[in-house]
Amino acid sequence: MTLKAVFFDLDGTLLDSAPDFIATLHRLTDEYQAPKIDDEVIRSNVSDGARALTRLAFGNDLSEDHFNERHQRLLNIYHEEMGKNCVLFPGMHQLLNNIKQEQLFWGVITNKPLRFTDPIMERIDLPHHPNLVLCPDHVTNAKPDPEALLLACKKVNCQPSEAIYIGDHKRDIDCGLRAGSPTIAVSFGYIKQTDNIDLWNAKHIANNSDDIWKIIQTYL
DSSP, X not given: OOOOEEEEOTBTTTEEOHHHHHHHHHHHHHHTTOOOOOHHXXXXXXXXXXXXXXXXXXXXXXXXXXXXXXXXXXXXXXXXXXXXXXXXXXXXXXXHHHHHHTTOEEEEEOSSOHHHHHHHHHHSOOSSOOSEEEOGXXXXXXXXXXXXXXXXXXXXXXXXXXXXXXXXXXXHXXXXXXXXXXXXXXXXXXXXXXXXXXXXXXXXXXXXXXXXXXXXXXXX
16 A cells, blocks of 8 residues: 555544543532542543543433533533643654654544634644544544544545554544554553453554554555
8 A cells, every 4th residue: 555644533642631631520520529530540531532521420320411511511621621731642743743754644533522622733732733633523423433534535635545543442443444544553542441452453553652653664
């Protein structure tokens, strides 16, 4: 294959956003006088989304109204906290420079809503801007559906087989597999102890950004 593009999931892959979510959950549980959740437990659940984090904080026994109220409060707090503490994962700055130097397209495909993604992408220290950022707002079906990845390939004029997709969740790998793209699962992301990354059927597994670059180089 001729590699033309590299696409990243955002939270837990390109960006370590767990500190923002940890601050959010601590504020939320304090407000409702609920037990404090361990930081590492929050970190391992970040990729499951806001509704899952709300259930993590309060369990599954809330009425629908009470759940929706606390879920909305979580979103509001996160809107205040987002971008304050998150950073690129170690080595990502150089990795993005390497990708740029090879004249590859790069972008972000995330299930994070646009109203959160855009401000964060503006605040983080990127060496250069991505060619595209796609959120659920841009498609009908979010990951693991391949729609966003197929749209990304269309936007940069490449075939799915010419684009690598990198993620830290099984839905990212499923998205890449369904699109027909080579996939890289990253073990440094927000992965639960009960998850087995080896069973995701990713083409490659990377333990750090250097591993990602070595894999990319095999396609150049």
